[in-house]
Amino acid sequence: MNQNNNKADQDKLLHEGLEFFGAITASVTHELNNVLGTIDQISGLLEDLAVSSEHESAVTEEQMNSIAERINKQTARGTKLVKRLNTFSHSSDTSSVDFNIYNAIENLTSLMKRLVGIKKINLELSTPNEEITVTGNTFFLLQAVFLAINRILPFVKQGTTIEIALLERSNSAVIIVKAEHENTMAELSICSSIKKLSSALAGSFEEDIGDESYECKILIPMSK
């Protein structure tokens, strides 16, 4: 019976991991589509100018520079997105590695900005006082943070900020996710998935659901 439960739990985590990966890639590729669509229209503008220059005045250097600048802006935006997605994709390369948790979570929150921004909610990650390195599965940690953010997201008012803080406490890295909510979280049961992911990282998970505020802590032992 225990074996069946363990398998069911593992299957659930695997499925949630795929959902997490899918949510991030869907959001980022949607943004990339916007970038390409914008480049498409700007280059169309160039075509229009070329056609009109046959009958009217020639295209000016100023117009050409303006168009080039606009295209460069979009390619820079697209390049940044691809780099971040690539970094995220590589988070599942190895099951255990030393990594800087600020860098990993900063990349995740940057990729999640659009997902969260659609609901007119802000995501703010504060910089820790010093470098915090842990040893473990980067993907699991990111999945745990993603689940924590998604947990509070439905209950947060538009215009609110979900804050993420990182600090060191007694040789553990502590990731705190907190936000104010609209007094509707009371009935939530403990999130078993975040608990399991924290355990897989040899850590633990704590949660405090207040009347109007939510705070959860993911504690991971720091690298020796």
Added chain:
Amino acid sequence: MAQTKVLIVDDEKDFADALAERMRSRNLEVDIVEDGLKAIKFVTDKSYDAIVLDLVMPGMDGIETLKQIISIKPGLQVILLTGRGSVEKGVEAIKSGAFEFLEKPVNFENLLDKISRAKSKKDALTEEHTSDMINEILKRKGW
């Protein structure tokens, strides 16, 4: 001939700006807003021939914006732009009263054609409505 008036509703400013610029070079009159709430205000205050509306926007989404626009200006035609993976939403949009939905990246000439057809449909509906009103008045007067 009166200029075709279009409202672009899209939170992607650079995309909307480029699209508007191209439309203006084709002699269309274009306004841009970045969200559904502003779109509703503009539609209430000004007369447009067609709306080009992004499906996914922060706050009020495209479907909700579409429904509100139609309730304020029933004859006004709305063309929805959808990203990949939201074609089902596009179908939902048609069922909710959208004139057409196009996938991004959008073919500009195709979009212009849709806008022209949307304007024709709006004009036809306005004429029909005016004709119905006149007939109603004539009937009441017994003429």
